[in-house]
Amino acid sequence: MKPEKLIVDGRRLDGRGPNDLRKIKIEAGVLHRADGSCYLEWGGNKVFAAVYGPREAVPRHTQNPLRAIVKARYNMAAFSVEDRKRPGPDRRSVEISKVISEALERVILTEQFPRASVDVCIEVLDAEAGTRCAGLTAAAVALVDAGIPMRDIPVACAAGKIDGQVVVDLGKEEDNYGQADLPIAIAPRTGEVLLMQMDGHLTVEEFNKAFDMAVESCGKVSEIQKKAILQRYHAVDEVIE
Amino acid sequence: MSDKLVMPGEQLSTVEELLPGEGTFEENGVIRAARLGFYIIDQKRRCAQVQPITSIPVIINKGDTVLARVAMAKSSMIIADVIHVIGKDRSVSGETDSTIHAKEIAQGYIKDASTEYKVEDIVRAKVIQTTPSVQLTTKDKHLGSIIALCSKCRHTLVKKGNQLECENCGNREHRRIADDYGEVDVTKL
Numbered sequence: 001m002k003p004e005k006l007i008v009d010g011r012r013l014d015g016r017g018p019n020d021l022r023k024i025k026i027e028a029g030v031l032h033r034a035d036g037s038c039y040l041e042w043g044g045n046k047v048f049a050a051v052y053g054p055r056e057a058v059p060r061h062t063q064n065p066l067r068a069i070v071k072a073r074y075n076m077a078a079f080s081v082e083d084r085k086r087p088g089p090d091r092r093s094v095e096i097s098k099v100i101s102e103a104l105e106r107v108i109l110t111e112q113f114p115r116a117s118v119d120v121c122i123e124v125l126d127a128e129a130g131t132r133c134a135g136l137t138a139a140a141v142a143l144v145d146a147g148i149p150m151r152d153i154p155v156a157c158a159a160g161k162i163d164g165q166v167v168v169d170l171g172k173e174e175d176n177y178g179q180a181d182l183p184i185a186i187a188p189r190t191g192e193v194l195l196m197q198m199d200g201h202l203t204v205e206e207f208n209k210a211f212d213m214a215v216e217s218c219g220k221v222s223e224i225q226k227k228a229i230l231q232r233y234h235a236v237d238e239v240i241e
Numbered sequence: 242m243s244d245k246l247v248m249p250g251e252q253l254s255t256v257e258e259l260l261p262g263e264g265t266f267e268e269n270g271v272i273r274a275a276r277l278g279f280y281i282i283d284q285k286r287r288c289a290q291v292q293p294i295t296s297i298p299v300i301i302n303k304g305d306t307v308l309a310r311v312a313m314a315k316s317s318m319i320i321a322d323v324i325h326v327i328g329k330d331r332s333v334s335g336e337t338d339s340t341i342h343a344k345e346i347a348q349g350y351i352k353d354a355s356t357e358y359k360v361e362d363i364v365r366a367k368v369i370q371t372t373p374s375v376q377l378t379t380k381d382k383h384l385g386s387i388i389a390l391c392s393k394c395r396h397t398l399v400k401k402g403n404q405l406e407c408e409n410c411g412n413r414e415h416r417r418i419a420d421d422y423g424e425v426d427v428t429k430l
Contacts, residue, residue, distance in 0.1 A: 147297035
């Protein structure tokens with residue numbers, strides 16, 4: 001049911017301010033059969049990411065003799081949404097897989113692995129708005145865990161407009177009944193934009209504001225990513241010291 | 242030496258000071274970490290390296306002992322797919338096509354390579370070249386076929402004296418075998 005207002009007394013429905021993120025929990029190296037993996041909880045989102053490879057790209061006509069290809073597969077579990085989702089790829093998940101693949105390809109040193117493919121599987125177990133950002137953020141941690149050579153650790157976050165106000169990290173109601181959604185992914189070191197999509201309408205001023213707020217939030221998520229990676233290898237750190 | 246833990250993208254040094262080594266990349270004259278690990282400087286080679294603390298992709302190097310599955314047996318050479326690098330716990334990255342030339346099969350003269358290995362045999366071999374193509378050798382008693390299939394009924398051949406015999410159909414076959422043929426558990430390599 002649509003709420004009357006999404007912002008009441010300057011606070012959003014879940015009590016957050018415009019610049020506040022939902023609670024994020026990241027754990028690296030959770031799957032033992034994968035080369036690298038990550039489990040991420042972002043608000044009500046629960047996402048697993050697994051990385052395999054680089055390994056020989058099949059079918060062979062997909063191979064690039066000069067570099068590796070990145071194949072991300074974003075999939076939502078049938079039980080991840082309120083109404084049962086029909087299993088298998090659909091238009092939305094094929095699109096998200098494509099944009100995530102292209103975003104990750106920009107940071108992976110693909111030229112080191114000609115003819116290979118880096119396979120990234122993103123499984124959304126529980127969805128509550130912003131799953132593409134959550135998936136990409138989890139995939140980035142899984143890539144580091146897999147030891148894949150990268151230029152940077154990519155990170156994603158969304159901004160949007162609700163009740164005429166620009167806010168970051170839209171929740172479920174805000175995403176459904178808001179006026180705009182602007183998910184972006186960046187390479188935090190250089191600020192290079194790896195992914196940017198927009199749903200709804202924003203003025204140029206609102207867009208610039210939303211973009212700046214999303215980039216700032218990406219910085220916060222990036223810190224959480226790095227902490228999670230360090231936590232995973234804390235034991236190794238102690239042994240070597 | 243430095244034992245600083247570095248993240249991908251972190252600045253390590255500059256090209257004026259050091260050479261970019263393993264686990265690093267160079268960008269606009271700056272050497273950066275390409276993987277998670279400890280930053281070390283190889284003083285002898287004046288090279289910046291990142292010693293990984295995660296598992297890293299497996300690349301076939303000269304001198305590695307590998308397991309290869311025979312894909313094609315010709316009279317002049319054997320074409321095989323490298324399926325595993327012994328001592329590594331990850332699948333092989335990139336190029337897996339390899340060849341064993343007839344002269345690299347055994348110490349003696351081999352007239353026809355296809356008599357020594359047959360399709361689907363699992364061969365333990367050593368890498369002698371990686372570029373432009375992966376070349377293997379089995380010129381050692383520990384190298385050679387470790388699993389061979391009967392060419393008539395596809396059951397695993399069992400070592401009986403110097404010959405291999407199929408326990409299913411009684412077919413006898415010849416292979417260039419490793420000294421521990423039949424004793425290897427491939428799941429534990």
